[in-house]
Amino acid sequence: MNLNLNCILCNLKQVLTVTDLVKLDLDSKEVIMREVLGYLHDTNYKRSNPEVIKGTWDIITKHINNTNPYGEIKSYYNREVINIADKIRNLINKSDDKFNVALKIAITANLIDFAASHTFDEKILIKKIDTINEQNMPIDDSKKLYEKLKTAKKLLYLGDNCGEIVIDKIFIEYIHAEFPNIKIYYGVRGEPIVNDVTVEDANMVQMKEVAEVISNGDGSLGTVIEKTSAAFRDVFYKADVIIAKGQGNYESLSEIDRSHIFFLFMAKCDAVASSLNVANLSIVCAESQNKQLG
Template sequence: MDLNLNCILCNIRQVLTVTDLLNLDAANKEIIMRRVLGYLHAADYKRSNPEVIRGTWDIITGHVKNKDPYREIKRYYNSELSSMAGKIRALINRSNDKFEAALKIAITANLIDFAANHAFDENMLLNKITAANQQPLAIDDSKDLYEKLKAADTLLYLGDNCGEIVLDKIFIENIKAIFPGITVYFGVRGKPIVNDVTVEDAAWVHMEDVAEVISNGDGSLGTVVERTTQDFRDVFYQADVIIAKGQGNFESLSEIDRGNIFFLFMAKCEAVASALHIANLSIICAKNDKSR
């Protein structure tokens, strides 16, 4: 999905968010903002926003000399969600359809912005998760996903953010319980970018218990395949099914010529919602289909 002009605002907001998080003074904020605006002026708008925002991130982190300013925040949310895992598993186990419940709960986690605000409300998240089974999917290809998994030997699950990685793990647990013969790979970013998951986050939640963790070798805010390593691309193109979590993975993969990709996320901006012909803030399980 090409960069939408509204995506420029996301780049600018990231400058404001990170510089506020690090308590930078006005002079340093201005230096970073001017550099980012210059970069965005010259950027190739035929690229996707996940790729473009990598350049913005490099400018910010290069100036502050901190490659992972969200590191402690990511650890905080990974820890908080891990402490809730037992309650979430119990909720799924009480469901009549464990696959659908685990899938919707994994998507529901994408509703929460596990970013710079440390004020975590467990009751709020549990209420959202409890209501997940009653929330309709604006695009619902979950039955097709189930059938594809039934016939699959391998699944590549592309992670998104911290915190929700815990619910991704629980969804994978349920997939493997239903389809015990399937081999699962869990894909993470190769370098820190915002609050996206890396090898460190996967290790923090013990993702290795349910999947082989693989780095894509790149630091884009999504999965820009041409920037990833050959080892990652081998798995990407050979896997029978791909589950891609989060809007960034949709933006970077929606135009790729590769079947059996299922996008699980909440549409958090009008540009993406419009591309899918759905209402903004809808949640979806959508198979890659450029004809939509």
């Protein structure tokens, strides 16, 4: 989906968040903000926000001389969720429909903004997961996803954020349990951007135990397919099914020319929510409406 004017605020907020994180002085903050404002003035608004914010991110990281300012926070959240992984598995194992509960928990993990602060409340996350069946999904194409997986030979699972990647791994374990013959790829960003997952995060959570990790070769805040590597695009278009986690993947892939993409995320802004005709902060499992062959 094209950049919404409200997305400009997300770009500017990222300037403030990162420069505060690295404790930059006021004059340096002003230099970065002025350059970002100039970039946003000139950029093509027909692009998606995940692609636009890549330019903003490049300006920020150039000035602070750090391409991965969230690195410490990402590692922290990965470790914290790893520590409660067995509790999450136990909650799933109590269910009569393990696949469906694991899927809902994977979506619920998208409710947590792991980059918001360097704190972690295990009780809040477990409570959200424990009450998963009370979570209403106004768009629920999980049964369609299950049916597609029955005949699929290759699945590409596109990751989203740190911490959340641990629960992605758990969901993939249950996909394997239901469909043991599927070859699963786990897609990560090619470069650090905000708190999105990279090969480093995948290695930290041992994602290779359940899937072949593949970098998309790009550092956009989502999956901007024309920016990705040839190797990634080969997997993307040959996969029978794609699970795309997070709003950034939805924004960048919702109009792509291929079918059988299932978006699992929380609509965290009015622009995205209105594109799906759902309330803001809704969680969804939505199949792509693009029915072209992929």
